[in-house]
Amino acid sequence: MExxxxxxxxxxxxxxxxxxxxxxxxxxxxxxxxxxxxxxxxGVWEVFRYDDIVTIxxxxxTFINGEGARPNIPPDPGMIYQDGEQHSKxxxxxxxGFTPRQMRxxxxxxxxxxxxxxxxxxxxxxxxxxxxxxxxxxxxxxxDMLGIPEEKRASVQxxxxxxxxxxxxxxxxxxxxxxxxxxxxxxHEEMYQDRISAGCKGxxxxxxWINAELNGEKLDESQLLFEHxxxxxxxxxxxxxxxxxxxxxxxxxxxxxxxxxxxxxLIPNAVEEIIRWVCPFVNMYxxxxxxxxxxxxxxxxxxxxxxxxxAANRDPRKYKDPHTFNIFRDFSKEAKHLSFGLGxxxxxxxxxxxxxxxxxxxEMTARVKSLRIPEGKELEYVSSSxxxxxxxxxxxxxxR
Amino acid sequence: MKIIFDRDKCKLHAQCRGxxxxxxxxxxxxxxxxxxxxxxEELREALQDAVDACPEQAISIGD
Numbered sequence: 362m363e364x365x366x367x368x369x370x371x372x373x374x375x376x377x378x379x380x381x382x383x384x385x386x387x388x389x390x391x392x393x394x395x396x397x398x399x400x401x402x403x404g405v406w407e408v409f410r411y412d413d414i415v416t417i418x419x420x421x422x423t424f425i426n427g428e429g430a431r432p433n434i435p436p437d438p439g440m441i442y443q444d445g446e447q448h449s450k451x452x453x454x455x456x457x458g459f460t461p462r463q464m465r466x467x468x469x470x471x472x473x474x475x476x477x478x479x480x481x482x483x484x485x486x487x488x489x490x491x492x493x494x495x496x497x498x499x500x501x502x503x504x505d506m507l508g509i510p511e512e513k514r515a516s517v518q519x520x521x522x523x524x525x526x527x528x529x530x531x532x533x534x535x536x537x538x539x540x541x542x543x544x545x546x547x548x549h550e551e552m553y554q555d556r557i558s559a560g561c562k563g564x565x566x567x568x569x570w571i572n573a574e575l576n577g578e579k580l581d582e583s584q585l586l587f588e589h590x591x592x593x594x595x596x597x598x599x600x601x602x603x604x605x606x607x608x609x610x611x612x613x614x615x616x617x618x619x620x621x622x623x624x625x626x627l628i629p630n631a632v633e634e635i636i637r638w639v640c641p642f643v644n645m646y647x648x649x650x651x652x653x654x655x656x657x658x659x660x661x662x663x664x665x666x667x668x669x670x671x672a673a674n675r676d677p678r679k680y681k682d683p684h685t686f687n688i689f690r691d692f693s694k695e696a697k698h699l700s701f702g703l704g705x706x707x708x709x710x711x712x713x714x715x716x717x718x719x720x721x722x723x724e725m726t727a728r729v730k731s732l733r734i735p736e737g738k739e740l741e742y743v744s745s746s747x748x749x750x751x752x753x754x755x756x757x758x759x760x761r
Numbered sequence: 762m763k764i765i766f767d768r769d770k771c772k773l774h775a776q777c778r779g780x781x782x783x784x785x786x787x788x789x790x791x792x793x794x795x796x797x798x799x800x801x802e803e804l805r806e807a808l809q810d811a812v813d814a815c816p817e818q819a820i821s822i823g824d
Binding site for chain 1: 773774780781786794807
């Protein structure tokens with residue numbers, strides 16, 4: 362008889378970064394045999410199946426964000442930790458900077474950046490797709506949106522990388538993480554004061570947020586700070602993972618890469634497949650407001666449940682050959698991926714992320730014939746239980 | 762201009778909310794709320810974005 366519970370999937374610590382290195386064999390195990398799993402070490406539940414995540418994300422009375430979105434990390438005043446009406450109000454204020462209308466206005470600037478980055482890469486013998494394109498594009502775009510001075514940009518990126526490491530859990534909040542957060546707070550305060558003394562007349566995102574008003578309510582100073590953090594955390598590293606991860610898949614699959622060059626109208630669907638396949642966020646957590654039964658087990662009131670998005674994106678109940686990267690995948694017949702979540706907390710930056718991945722693919726396929734990893738070099742990945750992705754992607758580009 | 766919204770189709774993906782926060786919001790119980798059923802003409806582009814964004818095709822524009 363088949364052993365349904367291999368020992369290697371006992372006592373899994375879902376907060377440990379290494380747990381999510383090459384995790385798909387483990388996710389497959391849980392998808393099939395233990396769709397609701399209690400992580401003893403962290404005292405939290407985990408779900409994996411597509412429909413279970415949808416059920417939980419939709420039931421916003423039973424599963425809330427107000428108690429935190431990651432185990433043992435207290436909520437802050439940012440919108441991600443709000444529920445119900447407060448969340449709606451706050452999100453309405455923050456989203457004033459993120460509508461598709463604003464994103465369309467961003468497209469020209471984003472294309473300019475991508476074109477320049479690809480120009481530079483084509484002049485190099487060897488590039489790092491992560492540093493030279495995937496990280497640089499979102500970082501520059503966000504810095505432009507916020508109006509961050511050129512000389513501060515590298516430091517901001519470093520602080521954000523540290524803050525992301527802290528997102529794995531309290532065991533990972535080191536002195537470096539705390540220092541980075543403190544530095545980011547000072548940087549925010551400086552930017553905030555600059556805008557106040559300039560009379561809040563600019564068109565940068567921070568000014569839009571300072572000025573945003575709904576029924577007489579505005580974002581207060583602490584909310585501004587945490588939305589600012591969230592923009593960087595949510596926008597920079599995740600998009601970087603999607604662009605780099607997508608190009609890595611395509612570099613391994615010249616046929617699909619060539620198909621995008623032949624017919625660029627395939628690119629928007631390829632963007633969705635990349636975001637499904639890479640799924641930069643490992644999970645988000647919700648807290649049960651009442652005892653809730655699922656798969657014959659009970660999530661007790663006050664307990665947290667983790668929504669393992671990359672597992673759901675490979676749920677064979679929804680996707681045909683879920684582990685196959687297929688730019689032709691028919692999402693309308695299968696299911697929309699859950700990489701951006703769904704429901705009230707659906708990723709605010711989704712249209713920005715899609716725009717950045719699309720422009721990267723358009724520019725790369727149009728100008729680069731092929732990309733390959735140089736001999737003796739290897740891909741390197743970020744190990745994390747929060748957001749995963751490539752850290753280094755050395756490549757040799759062949760121009761068209 | 763009028764927002765025609767089919768509540769039975771709505772699966773709370775919140776895409777409309779991202780596209781047109783001036784027009785769509787959420788009640789505390791998680792259901793979708795339309796903030797202005799007869800929005801002014803200058804919000805037509807925003808409403809069209811919301812129509813396009815809805816995976817369930819639950820929103821349409823009535824003139």
